[in-house]
Amino acid sequence: MSNIIEFNNINKEFKIFLRDKGLWGAIKGLFKRKHKLIKALNNVCFEIQEGDIVGYIGPNGAGKSTTIKIMSGILTPTSGQCKINGYIPWKDRKKYVKSIGVVFGQRSQLWWDVPVRDSFELLKDIYNIPTEEYQKTLDILIDILKIGELLDRPLRQLSLGQKMKCELAGALLHKPKILFLDEPTIGLDAVTKLAVRDFVKYINKEWKTTVILTTHDMTDIDALTNKVILIGKGKILYNGSFEYLKNKYANEKTITVEFLKEYDKIEVEGYNVVSHDKNVAVLKNFPQTIFNTQKFLQTITQKYEIVDFSVNTISVDEVLAKLYKEFNL
Amino acid sequence: MKSYFGIFKMQFKGQLQYRAKAISGLTTQFFWGLFKIYLYLAFMINQAVDGFTTSQMVSYIWLGQAFFAVSFISLPKNSEQEIVKGDVCYKFIRPLNLYNQWFFESFGEKLANILLRCFPIIIIALILPSPLTLSAPTSWVHFILFLTSLIISLFLSVTLGMVAVYLTIKTLMPKGALDIVNVISGLLGGFYIPLPFMPQSIQNVLNYLPFRYVSDLPFRIYSGSLDISTSIIQIAISLAWLFALIFVVKLLMHFALKKTIVQGG
Structure with a gap:
């Protein structure tokens, strides 16, 4: 199998402004601003193969979301090369994003005050999905996610778990080759979590979708994948099997x-x-x-x-x- | 194009469901209109100012109130949240142009607002007793020119809204950005004080700025205070401004978005 994602020496720096504490600090800040460069990603390299599910783990602030944002074309890295599905995400953004689906667990991509079905139909227009294909995909998604009766309700009336299921369906309507999930199970109850995992397994198996998932819930990783990339302070610390990591410490x-x-x-x-x-x-x-x-x-x-x-x-x-x-x- | 039309439709539909909001807006605009008319009637003491008659003033005010959503610059409904909280990242992952997504959202929203509010105000204003009544358009030609100018005004208004979006991206303060644009546009465009009441020298300057083409020109044409040839020339100027502004704002936005950072997880 071939590499679908290649990350080569990607660096991303953010400039943050510093201010001395207290009122005097605030006044000084009006005239002279100090800033500091933060290296969010430091020579990040990895490859992901087509059809894999990869867990991208690390503590808060390690650079997980930054990586996902670079991979989905939202951020431009400071330096380095990246090729995903033959495109450079931030350069060929419009063409590239047709082949990816993204779910950010803490944000919503569906429209707040209209029924979910209307949001889906708009996505159909946006991604130019032929009606027949759209109907077929939607039927499958409704069937596995069991969201049939939610579709005619406005998004604002749905619970967090119901919303997440609809978000997942929305991200997959155009059958992307790659799916990025940024903390998809955050705040979900046990049953919904299982449903989300089963769903991810299903699309990976049936549609051969490559899935990259960040999470803090290790049971997610345990249930879904054996491949993990561990990132900390902007550096890749480990890239390999999850089993190995577990065994290393399981002796204790x-x-x-x-x-x-x-x-x-x-x-x-x-x-x-x-x-x-x-x-x-x-x-x-x-x-x-x-x-x-x-x-x-x-x-x-x-x-x-x-x-x-x-x-x-x-x-x-x-x-x-x-x-x-x-x-x- | 189909996708942008879809975005337009979505906002249009979304806006139509807020009936209570429309009714309250309508009521405010109606009474505010009455208030303004009585105020200027008192100032004018039944005399024309520089050829601007009281009945023309009344029509000017009523139309301004009926098409409040044109004169009032607003941000696309969700843009505030999207920019400040970072939800804009979902706009990036669509195979669409970011500027156009906001533009059509705003357009759909404004059109729905206008259609919900303009007819009741116009109908009531038409049947009010003199001197409060909205007069019929001077002629059919004037009426058609009025509609043409109004449509251009609507697009100009949406474009100025995009200036506010740009300022929001730069400052992360939607309220401040919107206030700046609205105060400048409202003051220089005749939304607060009808332009015919301003000194001729100022009016001459304002003719060269885009703002009066948002909230002054269509209502002047309707009330017959401009002759047909002047109207046509000024419509042409407003169209030129529209294209120029769209070009500039698109360019600014392009550079701003290049540097955009979406923080947080």
């Missing part, structure tokens, strides 16, 4: 042990005692210790009498938190 276990009686001191070979209170202790394995239930029990029961124990593997969110910490984000 937290074991809570309840003892029969109170011991003064607890020492287990290969484990760290994180906390110890009365007859309950929390242990963590050393990075080099591979956790094994049988071996662990043997070691600990040699010295102590125990009542119960439980083992916790770290969650996906914790993996990410660790990762951010490791990269000093």
Whole structure:
């Protein structure tokens, strides 16, 4: 499969104005303005292949949305080359945007005070979709997103979840080759989140749509894709499989042990005692210790009498938190 | 073109559903019109000023009120939100020209506003007793010239609205931008004080500016205070201004949007 998105040494700088604090600072700012250059993206390079779903992750302010905006032709980078679907997004904007769909989770692209169907019909005109094809696509979208009865209501009367489903449908009416989703599940309830994920999977499989998704919800990534790009402070930190990231940290276990009686001191070979209170202790394995239930029990029961124990593997969110910490984000 | 017509239709339809807004606007404009007419009647003491008769003044005011949406410069309805909050990014991802998207939105909105409000005011003004009554147009030719000029005025008004959009992009202060454009255009265009009341020397200058072609020329033509040949010449000037302004604002907007940054996620 060929690369549909190529990002080469993309830099984006923003100029922000600084002001000293207080009234005096405000007055000084009237005459002399100081500014600072912020590097939102720093030599960003990556490639995305046709038909992939790629998770684009990173903490707040890392440059995710800036990247999405450059990819959708909204922003012009300060330097660097980018080719998407054969176009340079910000140069061939009008031609290029016909082949992409974008959903920004926190903004709306449909018209506020008219029924959703009217918004869709306007999109049909804007993208010049033949009536027959439009009807066919719309039927499929209605069917998977279950938005049939929402179409005749004005957007302002819909709930957040209903709105998001309609936004998704709106972004896909012209069957784009690439779909950018910027935090599509933000603020959605569990059921709607699942529906959105199923939908993304469906269009990726059936329409071969390439999907680039930014999110803070790691379960989104877990459910949708194995390919992630991690960005922090404007730099690409990791580009590869999500499984690898998880395994790197999944070895770390937290074991809570309840003892029969109170011991003064607890020492287990290969484990760290994180906390110890009365007859309950929390242990963590050393990075080099591979956790094994049988071996662990043997070691600990040699010295102590125990009542119960439980083992916790770290969650996906914790993996990410660790990762951010490791990269000093 | 089909897509721009679609955008126009969308705003037109959207605007038509706000009936209460239209009724309240209508009422305000009607009473404001009465107030202005009585004010100028008191000043004129039943005498013509520089050949501008009281009945011409009354028609001038009524038409100004009926076509308030033409004289009043406004931003496209959602542009404020789009520019300040960054929703404009969705305009960028359409395979369309940004300027044209706003232009046709604004046009649809204004036309709906005009159609909702002009007929009731005109009908009431026609049946009011003298001296408050709106006179019939001087002649058929005048009436046709009036309509032509009014259409050009409508487009000029939308274009001046785009100047306000441009200023909003530059300053991120929609209210300030709109106020600047409205005060200048209203004052120099005869919206606040009918131009015939201004000294001839000032009027001579204002003839060269675009503003009087927004809110003065069509109503002057209707009331017969300009003869036909002058009317035609001035319509030609207004058309020239329209094209010149569209060109300049489009150019300015092009450069402004090149530098646009949409911040935040």
